[in-house]
Amino acid sequence: MTARLSLDPAVLVLEDGSRYPGRAYGARGTTLGEVVFATGMTGYQETLTDPSYAGQIVLQTAPHIGNTGMNGEDPESRRIWVAGYIVRDPSRIVSNWRADESLDDALVADGIVGISGIDTRAVTRRIRSSGSMRGGVFSGEAAGLDADEQLRIVRAAPEMAGRNLSAEVSVAAAQVTPATGERIGALAVLDLGVKQATIENLAARGFDVHVLPQDVTIDDIRAIDPVAVFYSNGPGDPAASGDHVELLRAVLDERLPFFGICFGNQLLGRALGFGTYKLPFGHRGINQPVLDKTTGRVEITAHNHGFAVDAPLEGEVDSPAGYGRVEVSHIGLNDRVVEGLRALDIPAFSVQYHPEAAAGPHDANYLFDRFRDMVLAEQSKKDNH
Template sequence: MTLTADPAILVLEDGTRHRGRAYGARGTTLGEVVFATGMTGYQETLTDPSYAGQIVLQTAPHIGNTGMNDEDPESRRIWVAGYIVRDPSRVVSNWRADTSLDAALVADGIVGISGVDTRAVTRHIRSAGSMRGGIFSGADAALDPQEQLRQVREAPQMAGLNLSAQVSVADAVMVPARGERVGSVALIDLGIKQASIENLASRGFDVHVLPHDATYEQLAALGVDAVFYSNGPGDPAAADDQVALLRRVLDDRIPFFGICFGNQLLGRALGFGTYKLPFGHRGINQPVLDKATGRVEITAHNHGFAVDAPREGITDSPNGYGRVEVSHIGLNDNVVEGLRALDIPAFSVQYHPEAAGGPHDANHLFDRFADMVRTHREDAH
């Protein structure tokens, strides 16, 4: 691969400008600039629908040396709004690679920039908070600086955005259980990764992947044993329809497991609020305390919002679902990383236990979900 000499400029909404080289597709892209701390797993990051609407900056300096392959994507395409790297690999050095990262970005129309001091941009975002930005590459790099800044400042804020419709499946899909069958689960696709589907199927669930706007009547017609809310992009405060659906699930005491966006929506359904984090958690090295066991797990994250719930003790659900406790705490900043209902069969975590990419410390949560479904069925009989 020959790296381009075409110019590119990263413009932040506070007027900060960083010059670099075009990487991926040429043109203009706008979005919320966020940083991801993983040193590996960039293919899983790029194909994670949770990153829709976001320009992702990789803090690891050297990106692309393993290329891209046809086995590891977590969804049907690359979803990031844009991509920022310091030193893109000049060659692909992995036997599994089917194409280069640069070629994959071009194929999906993802505008990127390389040759940027990513450490300086990361430190700026950590101080000032996540902000809107734009990458202008190729001919667009020559646009008037004030015009570039105007476009960035007129881009939509992430707060208030409901992006699930952009990333969800259009039609229902069923993935059959593998091994001993536990039951069936309705998976509401708010931006699901393939690894979550595989983890549920391997635990004995027939997985009904449903669109973001699935109704309670559709769930009832399927006769599912449980409901799962996936990760996904956008502001949980803008997902009223999914919260209303979840409340009906909780009313009927159908076992529920939510991850990431699903954790935030469980928080809302229980009656708690959500808020936007200054710069969010993104990467595969986030330490989380499991309060029940005292164990610290290293986990994969991608979220810019969090649940506002009491971190200590047991709280009554403001919406009448009984007792609730915060089950997990982020050790970097004390953010709520999990919820557990004590009087109904429901729990959630803010991180990604399917570990795509990332560590496998939290993979056991899928076993916990299967055990909860078995126990609920036995109690019902």
């Protein structure tokens, strides 16, 4: 199987005025978003189909992308979510027995405007020194627009800070994945951009996984009689998700066991009364070292987040929102960012990274077991009372 390589011109424009001419890749046209870089050398299909990347133009730091094509078994969701795609050297050949189509064909099918043939190292260095920026990819007729007009279009695009994107990525109606193995009970999953690997890991621990739209109420959650609640990963600014924070506080008030991943970690932080803030250029890749303070173990983990929780890194502190004692359970070793929270007086914890790790290392997969054990312990307490 061969991939189509274009010689049509395209240009990446950043909001600081820098320009990177290259070749059109994927669909033709104009796309706008926050330009971010992902450091994984593998797993581009999982990256592209991760709903957390909605609203972002993703740059792959690995230079050679597309050699294994795209297949129908590995997507993390129902479509490609990135706003745009930047690669240096797209593969001319698709060489994998599982491939159904080329990456370029998949980008075209989902209308994803991309660019290839640029110095991705230079763009990454600029973002690392200046911080994440809005950008635009212009190809087809848009590549011929005046440079000043292209820059004006980029600067008129919305910033990621303050954006609520949950409604764009969430399911429209509830979906259920039955438990495999010994059944524990129903699990309410608030879909803020949940990944398929997360659903599979939860079902494998004995939960009937009820994936719920992001606008459900506490009464909707009560209606499925859940043994626990889970908040998924997702795109956007946690400070713009006040309704999800209030819903989570209702869950915590009822002492339903809670586990959150990525965006879910940020929302637990806000529900407990802590703030959140935007990172200069975020964590995106499958090689990030994290310390689990509970075990003292350093794990290599998969990340995709541009915001973080602002909480004390050491010791126990009182929840500013009145939920008892809280501790930071995991710390990022590259920059000392909060990577996990654990409530000590209510059954709730969360992590900022991705224990489902698709693609990526499986060092943190034990967290799904930790969640299952917490739920079973809470059930045992109720049975004994």
